[in-house]
Amino acid sequence: MIKKRYIVILCVILMIVFGSVIALTKPVLPTIQIPGEVYPGTEGLLPQALFNGTGITNTFVATVIMWILMLILAFGLRARSRTADDVPTGFYNIFEMIFEGAYNFAERIAGSKVRVLLPYFMTFILMILLANWMELVPGVDSIGMWEFLPHLEGVEAAAVAEQEAAAIGEELSPEELEEIVHSVTEV
Incomplete structure (x- = not known):
């Protein structure tokens, strides 16, 4: 007959093993939701x-x-x-x-x-x-409107500033690069 303490010890060991396996797994990533594209000129047509x-x-x-x-x-x-x-x-x-x-x-x-x-x-x-x-038919449910994304201009401006600084032998700090990105996107 197995004693109760051995059963408890076995359960604790199993919990530690399974807990460590669960802790090593990657978390579930959030879903990406894209809002529907509005057809140009239709704002205010519907109630x-x-x-x-x-x-x-x-x-x-x-x-x-x-x-x-x-x-x-x-x-x-x-x-x-x-x-x-x-x-x-x-x-x-x-x-x-x-x-x-x-x-x-x-x-x-x-x-x-x-x-x-x-x-x-x-x-x-x-x-x-x-x-x-x-959705498998090409062109269905896609408008393909170009949208202005100012954050990309900020990243490009930071890359140009970093190249210019490297050309003269200087290095920009991460804070300076972040300031360049924010100054361009705020305009």
Whole structure:
């Protein structure tokens, strides 16, 4: 029979080992979030209460296009489902395969409530798929407006000042370089 103190000692050793492994791992990096680009000349077009006067952004336009594609897909598949063909062909066949797979998946999870939940589930999945697939088309959801970034001018000015100082045999301190960067970006 193992004594309790050996179990406690073993647990303490395991906590030390696992704690040191966790301490050596790198922390999770923060996510990078880029705001939507506003189309030029659209500031104030949309209602102030809903859009805070930001204008029409590229992500808003991409979402509207995605919903238009969803409606075209829904009405196109609905018209195709009413035909008398027993064997589906082409795109409708692929979509029916996807729908049957999603229906069976949702039925195993939701049981008898599948008829109520499936439209929401499929809409959510198709919305995510279409929005992500649209991003694969070059030029979609990107405006490419040039933005003035003054901090880069400060870094360039500091590099030029450092080269000039090196040419005459001097060395600038980090404080002087930082002062040059800040003096350029404040202008």
